[in-house]
Amino acid sequence: MGSILIKNGFIVDPKQNIKKELDILIENGVIKKIDKDIQPFPGCEIIDATNCIVSPSFVDIHVHFRDPGQTYKEDLYTGSLSAVAGGYTTVVCMPNTIPALDEPSLVRYIVEKGEEIGLCRVLPAAAITKGREGKKLTEMSLLKEAGAVYFTDDGAPVMDAHVMRKAMEFAGSIGSFVADHCEDLNLSQDGVAHEGEISAALGLPPLPPEAEDTMVARDCVLSLHTGMPVHICHVSTKVAVEVITWAKAMGAPVTAEVTPHHLYLTDEEWLDFDCKAKVSPPLREHEDIEALRWALASGIIDFVATDHAPHAHQEKMLEHQHCPPGMIGLQFSLPIILELVRKDYFDIFRAIEVLSTKPAERIGIDPPQIKEGVKAELTVFDPTESWEVTEEVIKSKSKNTPLIGRKLIGKVKYTFYNGKIVFKD
Numbered sequence: 469m470g471s472i473l474i475k476n477g478f479i480v481d482p483k484q485n486i487k488k489e490l491d492i493l494i495e496n497g498v499i500k501k502i503d504k505d506i507q508p509f510p511g512c513e514i515i516d517a518t519n520c521i522v523s524p525s526f527v528d529i530h531v532h533f534r535d536p537g538q539t540y541k542e543d544l545y546t547g548s549l550s551a552v553a554g555g556y557t558t559v560v561c562m563p564n565t566i567p568a569l570d571e572p573s574l575v576r577y578i579v580e581k582g583e584e585i586g587l588c589r590v591l592p593a594a595a596i597t598k599g600r601e602g603k604k605l606t607e608m609s610l611l612k613e614a615g616a617v618y619f620t621d622d623g624a625p626v627m628d629a630h631v632m633r634k635a636m637e638f639a640g641s642i643g644s645f646v647a648d649h650c651e652d653l654n655l656s657q658d659g660v661a662h663e664g665e666i667s668a669a670l671g672l673p674p675l676p677p678e679a680e681d682t683m684v685a686r687d688c689v690l691s692l693h694t695g696m697p698v699h700i701c702h703v704s705t706k707v708a709v710e711v712i713t714w715a716k717a718m719g720a721p722v723t724a725e726v727t728p729h730h731l732y733l734t735d736e737e738w739l740d741f742d743c744k745a746k747v748s749p750p751l752r753e754h755e756d757i758e759a760l761r762w763a764l765a766s767g768i769i770d771f772v773a774t775d776h777a778p779h780a781h782q783e784k785m786l787e788h789q790h791c792p793p794g795m796i797g798l799q800f801s802l803p804i805i806l807e808l809v810r811k812d813y814f815d816i817f818r819a820i821e822v823l824s825t826k827p828a829e830r831i832g833i834d835p836p837q838i839k840e841g842v843k844a845e846l847t848v849f850d851p852t853e854s855w856e857v858t859e860e861v862i863k864s865k866s867k868n869t870p871l872i873g874r875k876l877i878g879k880v881k882y883t884f885y886n887g888k889i890v891f892k893d
Contacts (some may be wrong), residue, residue: 469887475506475723477517477848481524481838482821483780484815494844495885502840503614515882517848523820524836525557525847525883527827528798530622530647530701530725530773533559533590535581537566542778542865544578547798548587549863550776552891554798555823555847555880558589560831563600564623570595570606570821572614579615587890591831595637596646602628608638617831622701623748625683627653633690633791638698640835643832647699650683650708651749660788660876662735662750672788675750681707688715688722697721697853699830702775704749706759713768723830726760728797728804731748737870743784744870748793764822765814771826774801778866803878806851810877816851844884853879856888 474492491506492499508514509564511719521842531548534540542550544561551559559721561578563569569578583592594616598604600623616649626632626648659675667674673881684700688711691698700712703724729747734754737745738774739785745751763769777794784791805819828835836845855861857871883891 470511471495472515473506473512474515474517474522474848475804477520477522477711479522479838480663480816480820482817482825483524483835483837484839486838487817492838494887497542497791497843499838499840499844502838513869515848516584519846519852520848520850520881521816522838522848524824524838525885526555526801526823527558527835528556528774528776529560529634529827529831531559531561531562531776531798532778534566534778535565536577537889540865541780544581544590545585546863546865547776548582548585550590550796550798552883553790553880553883554800554864555802555849555883556588556798557836557885557890558591558828558833558882560593560617561589562622563595563620568595568600569593569712570598570600570861572610575611575614575616586886591615591617593618593620593622593647595619597631600624602626602631604639608644609642612642612644617644618699620649620701622647625649625653629686630684631689633694633861636690636694636696637700640694641645645697645699648683648687648699649701650680650687652679652682655679655708658789659750660746661738662752664735664753666735666738670736670741677705677707677752679717680705680749681711684708685711688712688720691715691722692720693716695721695724700724702727702730702749702773703760703769704717704752704756706756709759709768711730716768723770724768725771726764726769727775728772729795731757731760731764731808732804733773733870742797743786743788743791746788746791746793761813763810765818770830771822772801772805772862773827774798778864779868780866784868796864796866797869798863798864800857800869800871800876802849802880803876805829806878843887845886846884848882849878849880851878853877856878
């Protein structure tokens with residue numbers, strides 16, 4: 469692998485409590501030395517990180533790579549390319565594949581194929597119930613042994629409270645946890661957009677926020693009474709934030725994530741009837757976004773997860789009732805979080821926590837760290853570089869994002885995984 473010297477970068481590592489300008493010498497993939505003014509030597513590759521931040525690489529516990537069964541949308545290779553281009557070196561794939569990841573052999577397939585590709589660490593989440601039908605629990609112990617890091621029927625809520633309680637208890641008893649897509653289908657029905665002024669004005673089928681709020685409340689109460697952990701996926705409403713705040717204050721082992729798009733985009737994206745705005749849960753109103761931002765700043769929401777959800781162009785061209793919900797997000801997470809730093813919601817330490825440290829800890833892996841003696845697993849990014857989102861810069865097979873044509877600030881320059889450069893801008 470040789471030697472690489474990262475010069476003049478500003479290191480930010482919450483686990484090591486580092487926030488200062490230092491050089492990093494990497495030899496044969498391992499961080500050999502961290503110090504001021506390390507001198508280059510013959511044969512050493514030099515990366516000039518002037519004006520850049522060097523941080524531990526990012527961790528996303530909620531992505532859709534569509535393998536097996538829908539690889540025309542994305543596959544483990546193109547998904548991995550998207551991840552490392554966004555600064556991520558660990559991702560957790562959702563089980564809403566075809567077939568669902570509800571058997572140990574399918575879980576092992578994800579692990580082994582991810583290792584074969586070798587761009588980043590690809591970990592699977594397994595289904596809570598067989599076929600994600602919400603009825604019969606999967607063999608969680610066997611799925612965990614095969615490599616599943618947690619359990620979710622993501623994309624589908626576990627509607628039956630008794631099934632959800634049993635799932636929490638069993639997952640917790642084997643040292644794992646369940647994560648829920650909180651949506652009461654009896655309330656959401658055929659809703660497309662957030663129930664509010666925009667959906668009413670456009671005549672879009674409304675999706676009321678209480679469809680999320682009531683299920684978040686149910687899961688928090690179950691966690692409180694069982695003492696077992698639950699993770700709330702893609703929180704999107706101000707009321708859900710208040711419920712999670714209450715649950716944590718009561719001592720329930722609840723954690724929560726928020727997506728970049730719910731921190732950045734509102735239901736106004738629907739004004740041109742573009743189905744790229746269709747996500748689940750839906751884009752909300754400004755006051756919801758404000759609540760989510762402050763919840764992330766305070767730790768009520770624990771970290772960011774992209775819910776990277778690729779769909780084919782022709783699918784997103786369908787009528788709003790028929791097109792699938794979801795948008796891609798791996799390459800846009802960093803600049804959206806950096807905007808919140810610039811707007812003083814939180815500092816760069818918290819930004820790296822929510823992108824790297826906290827999600828890693830939630831799934832029980834050692835967070836990437838910048839310290840001597842470990843394999844280099846880090847991201848070099850320019851926090852001030854402006855770039856335009858175009859289809860050409862998107863590494864995913866799918867281009868389903870409302871951000872195309874917009875300028876973002878904050879650009880990943882290098883991503884290191886397992887001691888190697890896996891992305892270079």
